Amino acid sequence: MTTISQTAGRSLGPSSSSGFFSTLATAVYALFERLERRSAVKTLNELDDRALRDIGITRSQIEDAVYGQFKAELTRYL
Template sequence: MTTISQTAGRSLRPSSMSGFFTALTHSVSALFNRLERRSAVKTLNELDDRALRDIGITRSQIEDAVYGQFKTELSRYL
C-alpha cells in the first residue's frame, strides 16, 4: 500500500517570504529614521548659536547629538 504525505504539495519557502517582509520592514523603518534625523539636523542648523547654547550643544556637535553619539556627554549635565 502506498502512503501519500500531505506535506508533499506544500511549498518549503514560507519562512523565506517572512524573512523578505521582515527585511523590507527594517529597510523602510531605517529610511524613515534617516529622513527624520536629516530633518532634525537641518532644523538645528537653522538655529542661532545662542539657541544652541541654551540646548547645551555647539554647532559642531549637532550631528553627533542627533545621531546619538553625544548622549553620554549630555547626560552628565542633566
C-alpha cells in the same frame, strides 16, 4: 498499503516571502530613521547660537548630538 502525505516533510516555519518582507520592513524603517535624523540636523542648523547654547550644544556638535555620539556628554548635565 500505507500512504505518506507530501506535506509531512515540510517545515511549519516561516516561508521565504516572510523573510523578504522582514528585510523590506527593516530597510523602510532605516530609511525613515535616516530621514528623521536629517530633518533634526536641518532644524538644529536653523537655530541661532544662543538657542543652541540654551539646549547645551554648539554648532559643531549638532550631528554628534542627533546621531547619539554626544549622548554621554549630555547625560552628565541631567
